[in-house]
Amino acid sequence: MSEACPDEFVAFAEALTELAAGIVRPLFRTALAVSTKADLTPVTDADREAEAAMRARLAEVFPGHGVIGEELGSLRAEAEYVWLFDPIDGTKSFVTGKPLFGTLVALARRGRPILGVIDQPILNDRWVGAAGRATVHNRAPVRTRPCAKLAEAALAATTPDMFLGADAARFARLKAACRFATFGADCYAYGLLASGFLDLVAEATMKPHDYAALAPVVAGAGGAISDWEGRPLTLASDGRVLAAGDPRLHAQALRLLAEG
Amino acid sequence: MSEACPDEFVAFAEALTELAAGIVRPLFRTALAVSTKADLTPVTDADREAEAAMRARLAEVFPGHGVIGEELGSLRAEAEYVWLFDPIDGTKSFVTGKPLFGTLVALARRGRPILGVIDQPILNDRWVGAAGRATVHNRAPVRTRPCAKLAEAALAATTPDMFLGADAARFARLKAACRFATFGADCYAYGLLASGFLDLVAEATMKPHDYAALAPVVAGAGGAISDWEGRPLTLASDGRVLAAGDPRLHAQALRLLAEG
Numbered sequence: 223m224s225e226a227c228p229d230e231f232v233a234f235a236e237a238l239t240e241l242a243a244g245i246v247r248p249l250f251r252t253a254l255a256v257s258t259k260a261d262l263t264p265v266t267d268a269d270r271e272a273e274a275a276m277r278a279r280l281a282e283v284f285p286g287h288g289v290i291g292e293e294l295g296s297l298r299a300e301a302e303y304v305w306l307f308d309p310i311d312g313t314k315s316f317v318t319g320k321p322l323f324g325t326l327v328a329l330a331r332r333g334r335p336i337l338g339v340i341d342q343p344i345l346n347d348r349w350v351g352a353a354g355r356a357t358v359h360n361r362a363p364v365r366t367r368p369c370a371k372l373a374e375a376a377l378a379a380t381t382p383d384m385f386l387g388a389d390a391a392r393f394a395r396l397k398a399a400c401r402f403a404t405f406g407a408d409c410y411a412y413g414l415l416a417s418g419f420l421d422l423v424a425e426a427t428m429k430p431h432d433y434a435a436l437a438p439v440v441a442g443a444g445g446a447i448s449d450w451e452g453r454p455l456t457l458a459s460d461g462r463v464l465a466a467g468d469p470r471l472h473a474q475a476l477r478l479l480a481e482g
Numbered sequence: 483m484s485e486a487c488p489d490e491f492v493a494f495a496e497a498l499t500e501l502a503a504g505i506v507r508p509l510f511r512t513a514l515a516v517s518t519k520a521d522l523t524p525v526t527d528a529d530r531e532a533e534a535a536m537r538a539r540l541a542e543v544f545p546g547h548g549v550i551g552e553e554l555g556s557l558r559a560e561a562e563y564v565w566l567f568d569p570i571d572g573t574k575s576f577v578t579g580k581p582l583f584g585t586l587v588a589l590a591r592r593g594r595p596i597l598g599v600i601d602q603p604i605l606n607d608r609w610v611g612a613a614g615r616a617t618v619h620n621r622a623p624v625r626t627r628p629c630a631k632l633a634e635a636a637l638a639a640t641t642p643d644m645f646l647g648a649d650a651a652r653f654a655r656l657k658a659a660c661r662f663a664t665f666g667a668d669c670y671a672y673g674l675l676a677s678g679f680l681d682l683v684a685e686a687t688m689k690p691h692d693y694a695a696l697a698p699v700v701a702g703a704g705g706a707i708s709d710w711e712g713r714p715l716t717l718a719s720d721g722r723v724l725a726a727g728d729p730r731l732h733a734q735a736l737r738l739l740a741e742g
Contacts, residue, residue, distance in 0.1 A: 251679065314664045318636055319679035321605070322580065322666075345581070345605075376578055381665055382642055404574045405641055406582075406666020419511065419579035 226354025227329070227336045227438075231303075234283060235327045235339045236350060241279060242272040242309045242325045243343035250344055251319050265313050269293050272309035276327070280305055290457070292431045304330045304457070308431040312380070312408030321345050324409040328434035333456045338435030340413045349413040351439030357416050366445040366467030367418035372399040372474050375421035378411040379403065388481060389426050389462070392450070396424055396478045412436040412465055416443035421467050422475055426450075428461045440465045446472035450479045486614025487589070487596045487698075491563075494543060495587045495599045496610060501539060502532040502569045502585045503603035510604055511579050525573050529553050532569035536587070540565055550717070552691045564590045564717070568691040572640070572668030581605050584669040588694035593716045598695030600673045609673040611699030617676050626705040626727030627678035632659040632734050635681035638671040639663065648741060649686050649722070652710070656684055656738045672696040675727050676703035682735055683725045686710075690717045700725045706732035710739045 249268050270293040277289055277297075284305075288298035291307045298304070305328065310316050312323030321344035329337040336353040349364070351357040357364055369375050377400040379385075385393045397403045400422065407414065409432075414420045416439050425433075437455045440447040446469040448454055450462040464479065466472035509528050530553040537549055537557075544565075548558035551567040558564070565588065570576050572583030581604035589597040596613040609624070611617040617624055629635050637660040639645075645653045657663045660682065667674065669692075674680045676699050685693075697715045700707040706729040708714055710722040724739065726732035 251677075314636075314662055317679070318638065318664055319674045319677065320582065320664070320667060320670075322582070376574075378578065381663070383663070402574055403641070403643070404578055404580070404666060406664060407580060410580075414579045417511075417579065419577070 225336075227352035231329055231337055232350065232352050232355075235329060235337055236348070238276045238279060238307070238327045239325045239339050239341035239348065241275050243341060245272040245275060246309055246325065247343040250316065250321070265310060265317055266293065269310045269313070272325070273307050276307050276309070290431055292429070302332060306330065306431040306434045311432060312410070315406070315408060320406070322407050322410045324413075326409055326431065326435040328431070328438075330434055330457055333458060335434040335437040335455060338438040340409050340435055340439055342410060342413075347410070347413060349416055349439045351416070351442035353438060355442055357439050357442035359413065359417050364417045364443050366416060366440075366443050367421070369421040369468045370470045372471065372478070373401060375400045375471055377403040377422040377424065378407055378414070378420050379405055379423065379425050380408050380411070381405055384425060384427050386427060392479045392481065393424055393426070396475055399478055409436060412440055415445060415465055415467050416440055418467065421471055423463070423465045424475065424479070426462045428463055430457045430459070433459070433461070433463050436463065436465065445469070448472070448476075450476070452476050485596075487612035491589055491597055492610065492612050492615075495589060495597055496608070498536045498539060498567070498587045499585045499599050499601035499608065501535050503601060505532040505535060506569055506585065507603045510576065510581070525570060525577055526553065529570045529573070532585070533567050536567050536569070550691055552689070562592060566590065566691040566694045571692060572670070575666070575668060580666070582667050582670045584673075586669055586691065586695040588691070588698075590694055590717055593718060595694040595697040595715060598698040600669050600695060600699055602670060602673075607670070607673060609676055609699045611676070611702035613698060615702055617699050617702035619673065619677050624677045624703050626676060626700075626703050627681070629681040629728045630730045632731065632738070633661060635660045635731055637663040637682040637684065638667055638674070638680050639665060639683065639685050640668050640671070641665055644685060644687050646687060652739045652741065653684055653686070656735055659738055669696060672700055672725055675705060675725055676700055678727065681727050681731055683723070684735065684739070686722045688721045688723055690719070693719070693721070693723050696723065696725065705729070708732070708736075710736070712736050
């Protein structure tokens, strides 16, 4: 992330989340969103429609860029610049009426995320992080808070059910060392961490379109984010993510997450 | 709940949540709320101040009524009418900046909840349920949605960590039978259930000030709510709560929660 992200990409990413919000927002807490109870299909339709709109806009503005989307797959994924879209990250929150889902837009250059937007269209919370810039929340710079000890840390994860196999024990070890754990926030938790309200987020079984936007948001607010081995997140990461507001805490959490 | 709750009590309960909101709302996402990181003490102070304000108002208006509060204990708990206050239900959500905590005000007559208010002062969501009335959300009547099968049900709980001993396996059995589970909403989940966005909420280790307000909200929207044995909630219940939007689903969930 040594090279600054061009301004035009930042403005474009924000415009894309607004495009998605125009499709997603009207469906929140409507009969369409919940018509088949726990069936997530109607939301998938909204997800797909919003992703298609973002991809169409991208093809007009940056036709040479690649794209990876949750619903509609990959195109030119080998390009220098690749965009990642997840119109409704937190589908279960969306269908159950909890305004903690988010629209994620990220840009990776040569496999490394250099720009990320987390947009919550109901609460009107938007975090924007980009290489060479301070992360902003609703256009105001934000910073993570210091927290040097796990015993003082507030930890978040979307659900303990996301940790499979040995990862469940690794997460349980981290959780036991923290002051407390809270669940259920999806991408919104990383925004809260960037703004200094959470100290740690540990998650797993994530896809590039789930985590690519989070890395620039956390890093640009002074936090540390990596996989569970401490390696920088790339589009080839294994789906395990550890974010800490305080880099000292990140190092401690990595030791607890180490296997064996 | 056969006897209707007097109007004056309903209006008074709503006024009490507004009193609490005036104290709690300004502290959300402020340095005070998070000043000591994961230490919950500053929030406890806000909780106590809001509870004291509600108790003082109660003493003026209904001096013969009893009161049970999260922070300041019980007074005249043997009175015919007893009020229950929890200014910040969902302390962890509050301190981590998630607007899913709530202010709970309930009134019990001879140990049975007859009135409940769930108020979310940041999102401005208020559910009011009372014996003899339809539950309202922001003054509009709401109904739970039909869902006859566990396999189609969306289940919520605040955290899987709230289930101790054998209850963890009982909850896991229920969760495995449902379409999916979502975590992290505290009292707000019961409001979402009353409004038809969730089908089941199963929780445990709750105190009367946590659950008393929920019973009239769920029942007045057409749902079923009880302990895990199917008994109506009273101030002497054991802290296990099962709420279902569809009474048919409630019966099925009870069978799965049965021990053995």
